Amino acid sequence: MSNKDGLSTDSYKGVRDFYPADWGRLQAAFGRVRETLSSWGYEEYQASPLERSELYESKGNEEIIRDQTYSFEDRGGRRVTLRPEMTPTLARMVSGKRRELAFPLRWFSIGNRFRYERPQKGRLREFFQTDVDLIGLPEGEADLEILTLASAVFRAFGASDSDFTIRINSRPLLSAACRAAGVTDAEGVKEYWLLLDRKAKMSPEEFDAARGTTIDPLRAIEDATDPLVKAEKDKVLAMIEELKKRGIENVVFEPEIVRGFDYYTGIVYEVQDTSPENPRALLGGGRYDGLVAMFGGDPIPAIGFAFGDVGLMDFLATHDLLPAALSAPELYIGTPSPSDIPLAQAFAESVRERGIRTFVNLGEKQLGDQIRDAVKRGIPYFVAYGTEEDNRKSVKVKTLATSEEEEVNVTVVAQHIHAKKN
Amino acid sequence: MSNKDGLSTDSYKGVRDFYPADWGRLQAAFGRVRETLSSWGYEEYQASPLERSELYESKGNEEIIRDQTYSFEDRGGRRVTLRPEMTPTLARMVSGKRRELAFPLRWFSIGNRFRYERPQKGRLREFFQTDVDLIGLPEGEADLEILTLASAVFRAFGASDSDFTIRINSRPLLSAACRAAGVTDAEGVKEYWLLLDRKAKMSPEEFDAARGTTIDPLRAIEDATDPLVKAEKDKVLAMIEELKKRGIENVVFEPEIVRGFDYYTGIVYEVQDTSPENPRALLGGGRYDGLVAMFGGDPIPAIGFAFGDVGLMDFLATHDLLPAALSAPELYIGTPSPSDIPLAQAFAESVRERGIRTFVNLGEKQLGDQIRDAVKRGIPYFVAYGTEEDNRKSVKVKTLATSEEEEVNVTVVAQHIHAKKN
Numbered sequence: 001m002s003n004k005d006g007l008s009t010d011s012y013k014g015v016r017d018f019y020p021a022d023w024g025r026l027q028a029a030f031g032r033v034r035e036t037l038s039s040w041g042y043e044e045y046q047a048s049p050l051e052r053s054e055l056y057e058s059k060g061n062e063e064i065i066r067d068q069t070y071s072f073e074d075r076g077g078r079r080v081t082l083r084p085e086m087t088p089t090l091a092r093m094v095s096g097k098r099r100e101l102a103f104p105l106r107w108f109s110i111g112n113r114f115r116y117e118r119p120q121k122g123r124l125r126e127f128f129q130t131d132v133d134l135i136g137l138p139e140g141e142a143d144l145e146i147l148t149l150a151s152a153v154f155r156a157f158g159a160s161d162s163d164f165t166i167r168i169n170s171r172p173l174l175s176a177a178c179r180a181a182g183v184t185d186a187e188g189v190k191e192y193w194l195l196l197d198r199k200a201k202m203s204p205e206e207f208d209a210a211r212g213t214t215i216d217p218l219r220a221i222e223d224a225t226d227p228l229v230k231a232e233k234d235k236v237l238a239m240i241e242e243l244k245k246r247g248i249e250n251v252v253f254e255p256e257i258v259r260g261f262d263y264y265t266g267i268v269y270e271v272q273d274t275s276p277e278n279p280r281a282l283l284g285g286g287r288y289d290g291l292v293a294m295f296g297g298d299p300i301p302a303i304g305f306a307f308g309d310v311g312l313m314d315f316l317a318t319h320d321l322l323p324a325a326l327s328a329p330e331l332y333i334g335t336p337s338p339s340d341i342p343l344a345q346a347f348a349e350s351v352r353e354r355g356i357r358t359f360v361n362l363g364e365k366q367l368g369d370q371i372r373d374a375v376k377r378g379i380p381y382f383v384a385y386g387t388e389e390d391n392r393k394s395v396k397v398k399t400l401a402t403s404e405e406e407e408v409n410v411t412v413v414a415q416h417i418h419a420k421k422n
Numbered sequence: 423m424s425n426k427d428g429l430s431t432d433s434y435k436g437v438r439d440f441y442p443a444d445w446g447r448l449q450a451a452f453g454r455v456r457e458t459l460s461s462w463g464y465e466e467y468q469a470s471p472l473e474r475s476e477l478y479e480s481k482g483n484e485e486i487i488r489d490q491t492y493s494f495e496d497r498g499g500r501r502v503t504l505r506p507e508m509t510p511t512l513a514r515m516v517s518g519k520r521r522e523l524a525f526p527l528r529w530f531s532i533g534n535r536f537r538y539e540r541p542q543k544g545r546l547r548e549f550f551q552t553d554v555d556l557i558g559l560p561e562g563e564a565d566l567e568i569l570t571l572a573s574a575v576f577r578a579f580g581a582s583d584s585d586f587t588i589r590i591n592s593r594p595l596l597s598a599a600c601r602a603a604g605v606t607d608a609e610g611v612k613e614y615w616l617l618l619d620r621k622a623k624m625s626p627e628e629f630d631a632a633r634g635t636t637i638d639p640l641r642a643i644e645d646a647t648d649p650l651v652k653a654e655k656d657k658v659l660a661m662i663e664e665l666k667k668r669g670i671e672n673v674v675f676e677p678e679i680v681r682g683f684d685y686y687t688g689i690v691y692e693v694q695d696t697s698p699e700n701p702r703a704l705l706g707g708g709r710y711d712g713l714v715a716m717f718g719g720d721p722i723p724a725i726g727f728a729f730g731d732v733g734l735m736d737f738l739a740t741h742d743l744l745p746a747a748l749s750a751p752e753l754y755i756g757t758p759s760p761s762d763i764p765l766a767q768a769f770a771e772s773v774r775e776r777g778i779r780t781f782v783n784l785g786e787k788q789l790g791d792q793i794r795d796a797v798k799r800g801i802p803y804f805v806a807y808g809t810e811e812d813n814r815k816s817v818k819v820k821t822l823a824t825s826e827e828e829e830v831n832v833t834v835v836a837q838h839i840h841a842k843k844n
Contacts, residue, residue: 006517006715006716006717006718006719007476007477007514007716007717007718008474008476008717009514009515009517009518009717010474010518011469011470011473011474011514012470012472012473012474012500012502013498013500015469015470015472016469016470017467017469017470017515017518018467018468018469019467019515019519020465020466020467020529023465023466023467023468024465024466027466034749038748038749038779039774039775039777039778039779039780040774040779040780040781041751041753041779041780041781042781043442043446043749043750043751044442044445044446044449044749045439045440045441045442045445046440046445047433047437047438047439047440048433048434048437048438048439048534048548049471049534050434050437050492050536050547050548051433051434052430052432052433052434054429054430055429067497070472070496070502072492072494074492074538075489075538076435078434078435080434080492092429092431092433093431093439093441095428095431096431096432096439097441102795102798102799104784104785106751106781107442112470112471114472116496116497125472126470126472137784137785140784141760141763141784142784144767145767145782145784148767245764246764246767246768293428294428294429295428295429295430295431296428296429297428326460327456327460327465327466328465329463329465329528331463338563341563342667342668345566345567345570345668346668352461352462353461355461356461357460357461357462357463358461358462358463359462359463359464359528360567362526362559362562362563362564362567363526363559373524376524377524
C-alpha cells in the first residue's frame, strides 16, 4: 500500500512485515520448536546473515552465487553474501573452534536466510529456517536420532504419524545405481541427479526422454542386482526397519529423493505433508561428512536437517495444529478520568508483577469506549480503576467474551485472572 | 582463526559468531526483556533487515546513507539498505495499516541492525537492538509510561536505581534556547546540536572555541530568563518531579542531551550506567510526532526508545546481574555399551517429556570417559542406562558437582532432578 503524498509504505519486494498478531503466531511455533530441540539436549547458536562470499563458492557454482544470492562488495572491497543457508556457516564455526568444542555437538539455529528470487507468488527473498545438526558422529545411531528428532518436531505440535511421511534415500545408493546403469563420469551423475530432483514435476515420458539412452538408475535400484546397489539399498531398508522398531512408523524408502546440496555424502531425506492440500516437502536434510574438512583438518562427520517457516505454518494450519499466539495483552485497565491514570498505573504494576500482561488506558475516551476498544483489540479482561476503586480496595473484573463481572479484591486480581484462564 | 590448507573460518569483518554459551546468555537477557515488555502490554513485531533505501533518505543525509549503511542495488535496479535502525521501518508499518490498527499501539521489536563502520575495537557492523514504542498518544502520560518502562527494563534484571540514571532533555527547549542565544537559522541550530552531541568528548575550552561567538544556549537554559526557554524548561522539570512522585528517583534534567536523529520533536533522553567502569549511554530515545506522517496522512504522535545488546550485557556484567544462560542440557545419559542406545533413547524420551533437557551418549566411550565428558560440558546430572537398569527399573542419578549418587525409580527421574534444581 502507498499513501497519497508521502513515502511508500511498501516493504522491500519479496520480504514480509510481521505485525504483532503474525509475529506472535510465528514465535509461538518457534517456541515449541525450541522447547522440543532443547529437551533433546540441542543448543541454539547464531551468526550474522553477513558472510564472506567465499564461503559459498565451490568450483562450478559461481553462477549460483551471482544469480541466486544477495552478494555485493563492501567499501573495503570484500565480497559479502547474505547467507542463503546455514550449513556452511555452521561448518565454519565448528571448524574454527574444533580444538575447544566437546564433540559430538548437538546444535540448532533459527534465523533468516536470503535468496535472490524473481518476485512472484510464494517466492520469498527472506524466510526463516530452523537448522538442526548432530556433528561428530558417523552414520548409525546419529542418523536414527536425527530422524527421530525430525519426527519429534512435528509430533510436538500434536501431529500424528498419518499427517506426515519421512522419505529416505541415500547418496551412496544413488552413486552405486548410476555406476550400475553405466553413468560413470561425475558430470553425468550430477546431471542425472539434477534431472531426478525435477522428476516430480515431469511426466514419465518427459523424464525418460530427458535422461537419454542410458539404463535408468532408478531401475537399477528397483532390481538391486548389482551387488553394491544391493548393499547400499539394504542399508537404507535396515535403517527404516530400525526406526519402525523404535516407534517411527511413517517412514518410507524413496529412491527419487536427491536434495539439492553438493555436500551430502550419506542418507538424504525429506518430511512430506500427507495432506493433498499441502503436497510439499516440509523439511529436508542429509549426512555431510566432508564439509567441515573444507576448512582444513580431519573430516568431522555430521548429519542435519532444516525446515522453513512457511512450510511449517502451512502444515500446522492445514492440520489445525497452530499453537495460540504469544504475548498479547490479557488485561485492559480502564481509567474513569485522565486524573486516575497514576493510580491505575500503580495498580497495573501490582498485576504485572504477578504475571498478567496489562496496560492502562492513557487516552481521554469514555469508559464505554474503552471497553469497546478492549474488545476490538481482543483483550479478554477489563478492569476500570480510579479513585473509587482505590478507596474500596476492590475492582470489577469484566470478562469481555461473556460480559460477566465479578467483584475482586485488588490484591488477588492477578490470581483471579490466572484461575479464569485455566 | 584460519586453519591450514582450507577456507578461512573467520566470520565477516565486524560481525559476531554466537556459540551456544554466548547465545544462551544473550537469549536469557532478551527473554527477560521480552517478559517485562509483554507484562506492560507491549507486543512484539518484526520486519526484514532488507529495506528500500528511500526509507532513510531525507534531504541532506544522502552521504550518511552512502557512507554509513550497507546499501546496494539489487539486480532489478532497486536500491536496498540493511536497516541501520528500526524506527523508520516501524513508522512505515504503522502508516501502512493506520486505518486497521487500534491506536495507541504498544509495540516492541528485538533484532539486528547494521551499520557500515570501519573495523576497529568495539565497532560492530551488526548489533542487536530492542526498540520500544508507544504510538498514537501526545506528550503527557505516554511520556511518563515510556520513561517508567525504560526504568522497568533495568529493574527487571535486579538493577537498583543507583545503578543507572535517566537523563532527560527536550528538543523544544533546545530550540528555544538556541533562539534565545541568537542562533535562529535552521543550519546554525543543527550545527550547534551536532557540537553539543560531541561536548562530552571535548574540553570546555575546545567546546567554547568551536561554538564560536554566540551566547551559549546552555547558558540560556541555565538562566531561563527567556520566557519560552523558561516554559519549556519548567515542563521538563515538572515531568521529572512527576516521575519521582511515582517512584522513579534516578531521573535528572540534562540540557546537554541531544540524541542523533533528526526526527525527534519532544523530550529526548538516555539511560546512563552510573558505574565508572562502564560510563556510557545504555539506552536512548525521544518523542517523534512527525515521522509517521512522512508516509502521508495526519501526523501520529509517538515516543520510544532503543537499547543495544552490547551496552545491556556490559551493564549486567558490571553490576553482576547477568541471568543464567538458557537451554543447556541438564542430564547426560551414559550407555554402558552401544547396544544399550535404543533402550537409553526410550528412557531419555520419558525424561524429556517431563521437561528435563536430556541427551544420550551415542559414541563408544567407556562409562568413566562419558562421565568426564559430561563434566567437561558442564552438564549437572548423569545417569547410566543399559540392560541392567532397564531390568531393575531404577537408575543411579549422579550429581556431578558433588559426585553424590542416588538410586531413583525410572518413573520419577525427571521429578527427582526438578526437585534437586530448586
